[in-house]
Amino acid sequence: MNSKVSIFWFRRDLRLEDNVGFLEALKGDFPVLPIFIFDTEILDKLPKDDARVTFIHQRLQKMRSILQNEWGSSLAIYRGIPETIFKGLLGEYNVQGVYTNHDYEPYAKERDKRIQELLEKNDIGFKTFKDQVIFEKNEVIKDDGNPYVVYTPYMKKWKERFNADLIKIHDTLLYLQNLIGQTELPNLSLSDIGFQTSSIKVVDYNVAPSLIQRYEDTRNYPAEENGTSRLGPHLRFGTVSVRKMIKKAIVEKNEIFWNELIWREFFMQILWHYPRTVTEAFKPKYDRIVWRNKEEEFEKWKKGETGYKLVDAGMRELNETGYMHNRVRMLVASFLCKHLLIDWRWGESYFAEKLLDYEMSSNVGNWQWAAGSGVDAAPYFRIFNPMTQVTKFDPGEKYISKWVPEHTTSTYPLKMVDHREARERCLKVYKDAVG
Numbered sequence: 001m002n003s004k005v006s007i008f009w010f011r012r013d014l015r016l017e018d019n020v021g022f023l024e025a026l027k028g029d030f031p032v033l034p035i036f037i038f039d040t041e042i043l044d045k046l047p048k049d050d051a052r053v054t055f056i057h058q059r060l061q062k063m064r065s066i067l068q069n070e071w072g073s074s075l076a077i078y079r080g081i082p083e084t085i086f087k088g089l090l091g092e093y094n095v096q097g098v099y100t101n102h103d104y105e106p107y108a109k110e111r112d113k114r115i116q117e118l119l120e121k122n123d124i125g126f127k128t129f130k131d132q133v134i135f136e137k138n139e140v141i142k143d144d145g146n147p148y149v150v151y152t153p154y155m156k157k158w159k160e161r162f163n164a165d166l167i168k169i170h171d172t173l174l175y176l177q178n179l180i181g182q183t184e185l186p187n188l189s190l191s192d193i194g195f196q197t198s199s200i201k202v203v204d205y206n207v208a209p210s211l212i213q214r215y216e217d218t219r220n221y222p223a224e225e226n227g228t229s230r231l232g233p234h235l236r237f238g239t240v241s242v243r244k245m246i247k248k249a250i251v252e253k254n255e256i257f258w259n260e261l262i263w264r265e266f267f268m269q270i271l272w273h274y275p276r277t278v279t280e281a282f283k284p285k286y287d288r289i290v291w292r293n294k295e296e297e298f299e300k301w302k303k304g305e306t307g308y309k310l311v312d313a314g315m316r317e318l319n320e321t322g323y324m325h326n327r328v329r330m331l332v333a334s335f336l337c338k339h340l341l342i343d344w345r346w347g348e349s350y351f352a353e354k355l356l357d358y359e360m361s362s363n364v365g366n367w368q369w370a371a372g373s374g375v376d377a378a379p380y381f382r383i384f385n386p387m388t389q390v391t392k393f394d395p396g397e398k399y400i401s402k403w404v405p406e407h408t409t410s411t412y413p414l415k416m417v418d419h420r421e422a423r424e425r426c427l428k429v430y431k432d433a434v435g
């Protein structure tokens with residue numbers, strides 16, 4: 001009989017330290033086989049040079065080499081449908097338990113249910129843990145038991161429930177000697193999984209005290225080099241622990257930065273409670289809006305050729321780097337939904353394809369916010385003026401000049417719509433739909 005092992009399944013928690021489920025596995029009675037599965041159900045929908053796949057692959061190789069060189073172990077990497085991979089593992093090892101961290105997205109919930117059923121049929125426990133948030137599911141709800149759909153009371157309750165114990169660090173490194181003692185576990189190159197290296201790279205995050213302390217002075221200005229933390233992809237793929245980041249906010253006494261991390265959890269619990277919002281307006285009457293949905297206008301928006309320089313700068317930044325500053329995300333999203341009357345779902349899916357920090361809950365939540373259809377959304381008649389946004393947030397036009405260097409020349413496209421006319425049109429269409 002093969003020797004007994006537990007499996008730890010890495011997914012969106014790609015780090016060896018301060019990882020809740022990983023620690024639980026390591027503290028158990030059996031050596032731990034760490035695995036990662038490149039899920040073909042997800043991969044098959046992505047472009048072959050997807051930058052996030054490159055990032056995940058590089059990160060896994062780094063973790064694998066640390067485990068090989070420092071711990072006499074490794075990380076097994078597979079490609080396929082998770083159930084098929086698990087069936088193979090059950091044939092190869094005497095599996096005593098499978099450990100993993102929670103994932104709240106609709107597809108992940110369904111996938112995990114199937115894996116749990118498979119394991120249960122084989123009398124194997126599937127042990128799952130909260131890791132990527134401080135509070136999940138029903139942990140912060142109203143006194144009447146309903147979820148919060150407005151941010152501020154959610155944030156207040158979140159803080160009421162919070163105490164320092166929740167950010168204690170899970171010291172996995174003390175237990176890494178409990179990993180399986182095999183250095184030759186399966187590995188895959190990027191081309192083995194059908195991908196190639198992307199030219200777009202995830203930048204390091206920056207949570208230096210100087211940045212966090214000045215966050216509210218710098219965070220609204222896209223031209224600022226170090227104006228925001230760039231934590232997005234790192235929180236998304238778990239290359240950093242959220243507990244450590246909350247701790248930073250507290251140590252540096254920055255409530256505003258802390259609140260941003262709570263926005264992330266707010267949208268996560270919204271997605272958990274209302275998975276229908278992935279495709280439906282949170283406020284149903286907003287699905288009565290008659291979108292214009294002009295393909296050729298959508299193309300201009302995607303390419304950053306709308307003739308509105310801050311909108312174009314944002315879209316070009318996104319296309320070239322996989323990142324766009326939050327202020328500009330708000331503007332380009334509003335412009336698409338309101339000036340062009342293109343369905344927020346089109347914009348959401350374009351962002352999903354391009355953003356390195358793409359997170360279903362935050363993306364859907366923020367797009368619905370911009371369209372006016374979501375939780376805690378701004379009233380629909382508040383329409384960003386793309387010119388005023390320049391004066392407020394890029395007064396020296398440094399950001400614009402970086403991404404749209406030709407904006408002062410005759411080669412730059414004319415405005416694709418007139419701001420006033422588009423505004424009036426939007427107000428009419430929205431009013432007809434939602435009253």
Ligand code: FAD
Pocket residue numbers: 219228229230231232233235260261263264267324325326327329330333351355357358359360362363364366367370
């Ligand atoms: P910082 O300003 O340094 O903030 C730190 C962290 O707080 C972020 O990394 C993020 O985890 C969280 N955060 C900040 N603002 C928000 C917010 N409004 N909603 C939720 N979490 C927030 N963020 C994503 O992580 N993934 C997305 O797919 C995403 N799509 C968006 C789509 C639109 C239309 C808009 C307007 C915003 C979107 N955001 C999304 C939120 C926000 O723009 C990014 O989190 C932020 O720009 C990432 O940069 P940063 O890490 O430097 O942020």
